[in-house]
Amino acid sequence: MIKAKSILSSIIVSFFAFFLLFVLLIPLFWVFSSAIKPYGSLYTTELYIFPANASLKAFQWVLFESKFWEYAKNSITVYIIALLSSLIVNIPAAYGFSRFKFIGKEGLLNSYFILSQFMGGMSVIGLIGLYLFIIKIKLINSIVVVGLIYAANTIPYITWYLKTYLDSIPKDFDEAALLDGASFIQNLWYVILPIAKPGIFVATIIVSLIIWSEWIIASVLLSPDQFTLPVALVTLQGRWETPWNKFAAMSIIYCIPVIILFFLSQKYMEEGMTIGALKE
């Protein structure tokens, strides 16, 4: 009797969890079904998950007729510049914070950590100053500059994160290498980097997810022919004449890389994203 009852309650709970999941994923089903809907039928009032006369025309339009590849090229350029400069400045900084003592170290690290929780809002607050400053030094409309700005915005979190990661590597490794006469740079490059790969991997994923979806700064600093994919999508949708199916199709293609990355890194991400919470 008790067993039957517990099986029944299991079924009810699981059924409920599935139902809730279905509700939560409706927006994603919906955008997918709008992408394969012919344009005219968007305005019908019928409700269906899989549209009657589905077609891949919108995807065809995105890949062969739209400016998708132009935007993608800009996005990838910004991404590479931002990711490389972020790693180049953050890894040595994290090493410095982890292995050396200097005045103001703890205060700086604490401010980095607190600031990192509010970077999104801070970048909007500083946007006017940034925009006019970039105009003044005549670097407006430069993809490289946008990449560097993104890298700068990653510094508080990534330096802090990598520093915590490097702290977990025993100092004996450094001491041994340094006793053998290696310089600090050699030590960082040949000894620490190979051990710290998993931490750098998580940092790379976090930076990638942030950069790939940033549109606020880019929309202010870039002109239309330099738009990255997110900016292009935001402006595309802002116009009323934009067919929703084309917008949906372009967005889906744009999202594929990050979704794949997200699930590949699921195991590591959990650790990376919640480290702040567990630290407390």
Add this chain to the structure above:
Amino acid sequence: MKKPLWRSSIAILMILPSILLFSFFFLYPICYSIYLSFTNVNFFNFIKGFDFIGFDNYRKLILEGKFFTPLIRTLTFSVTSVSLKVIVGLFLSLLFSLPQLKIKKILYPLYLLPWAVPWFFLVMIWKGMFSQDFGLINQTIRMFGGNGIDWLFNKNNAFLAYNIVEAYLVYPFFISTMLAAIKGISQEIIEAAMMDGANSWKRFWWIIVPLIKKPFQWATLTTTIASFMIFGVPYLLNKGGPSNENEFLLIFGYKKAFELGRYGYASAFMVTTLTILLIIILLFNKISKLAKDE
């Protein structure tokens, strides 16, 4: 004696590039904003030259009450949206802590799926779903014989829509934070509690809640501050409309600068927001320090 000095100069060399990049593209622009907030700079006189006008922008902000309305609106939103997020987050972690739920391993990544999608795209999907004519929500309402709701062109409905979308964006963060904490509890403890006759609710309250308390406080604090700096969701849904009735602090400042070109005035607005934000962050720092000492 020479060695420590040499070591710390190496440390500075390693940190310097990051400090320079950060100062140049993040700190300096914010300082420049502060300077601009004391000038009459706008779209037309920025290149030709603008004048220092002291506290005029701030005086205007405060005397005309232009700061007060968005501030109250933002605080209201923080309260409503954080409450909603906390309720949804607690509910979902309760669901996932139930031993009756057998397929957690499959369900968990699927629940996190929206997190994998860039947030601005989710907001735009919701914009489509809220659309008057072809949006899924109104289609569903009509299917059941109701009239469609004017979601984004009505002040209160739009406010409700922001809350729904914000909760949708944040729930995966809550679940993953809570579950990282719950994972530490062994299934045996939960089952032992059940043997003792603890029902689900008691088990949740006495076993789960104490364990998720810290991460939960953490998640609540960060979302509170994130709600205070709300920008993307209302901006993408209807630009804080209809007709500016739902402008929050950052949206107000952004629109004054990039739609009207009133850079000096908008900077004063942003700097005032920043000041309030810093006060909140300092309090937040105090609270998290207190939590650490506990």
